[in-house]
Amino acid sequence: DAEITQSPRHKITETGRQVTLACHQTWNHNNMFWYRQDLGHGLRLIHYSYGVQDTNKGEVSDGYSVSRSNTEDLPLTLESAASSQTSVYFCASSEHENEQFFGPGTRLTVL
Amino acid sequence: AQSVAQPEDQVNVAEGNPLTVKCTYSVSGNPYLFWYVQYPNRGLQFLLKYITGDNLVKGSYGFEAEFNKSQTSFHLKKPSALVSDSALYFCAVRGTNAGKSTFGDGTTLTVKP
Numbered sequence: 300d301a302e303i304t305q306s307p308r309h310k311i312t313e314t315g316r317q318v319t320l321a322c323h324q325t326w327n328h329n330n331m332f333w334y335r336q337d338l339g340h341g342l343r344l345i346h347y348s349y350g351v352q353d354t355n356k357g358e359v360s361d362g363y364s365v366s367r368s369n370t371e372d373l374p375l376t377l378e379s380a381a382s383s384q385t386s387v388y389f390c391a392s393s394e395h396e397n398e399q400f401f402g403p404g405t406r407l408t409v410l
Numbered sequence: 411a412q413s414v415a416q417p418e419d420q421v422n423v424a425e426g427n428p429l430t431v432k433c434t435y436s437v438s439g440n441p442y443l444f445w446y447v448q449y450p451n452r453g454l455q456f457l458l459k460y461i462t463g464d465n466l467v468k469g470s471y472g473f474e475a476e477f478n479k480s481q482t483s484f485h486l487k488k489p490s491a492l493v494s495d496s497a498l499y500f501c502a503v504r505g506t507n508a509g510k511s512t513f514g515d516g517t518t519l520t521v522k523p
Contacts, residue, residue, distance in 0.1 A: 339515070
């Protein structure tokens with residue numbers, strides 16, 4: 300069955316370190332998204348991609364970057380982790396106007 | 411710009427009673443509307459969507475939602491709530507020409523036995 304996976308599921312890092320969160324989908328979807336979820340803020344869009352070599356900034360993109368070298372993967376990089384980036388991160392994918400399929404999430408703690 | 415409002419942070423209902431979780435939206439053009447559910451420590455799961463056609467949409471687990479264009483609403487409903495329906499519910503909207511959805515802040519549904 301097709302799926303979307305995220306790794307690691309839990310990560311603890313220190314302020315200033317570079318961190319990369321992986322997202323892999325086997326739906327063959329063109330659209331992929333990264334969100335963060337914090338209490339009181341719901342889901343906030345970080346970056347998104349409509350296809351290979353395409354990336355776009357979302358509403359909270361500062362301090363984050365993505366690259367899309369193939370259809371299946373959209374890794375999210377925190378260039379220099381900050382305590383404000385402690386959050387739960389969700390990756391999602393979709394095709395055209397259809398619903399999004401979400402990964403299980405990565406809980407990131409920045410100390 | 412598109413936006414979604416879920417006016418209630420929390421909805422409490424008794425098991426067996428009908429439930430409603432409210433959602434209103436603002437979007438340019440025709441909307442694509444979605445409801446998702448999130449259980450603790452899990453990702454969001456798709457429940458149902460409105461793209462076009464019948465204003466009453468039926469989805470998973472007995473949920474349904476009614477699209478009301480004049481009131482720009484898309485409320486989630488279920489005739490008889492179950493304790494297992496207790497979860498966090500998100501409404502999302504996407505404009506016809508937009509590739510990304512905007513999510514509401516979520517409503518926590520608690521169904522008491």
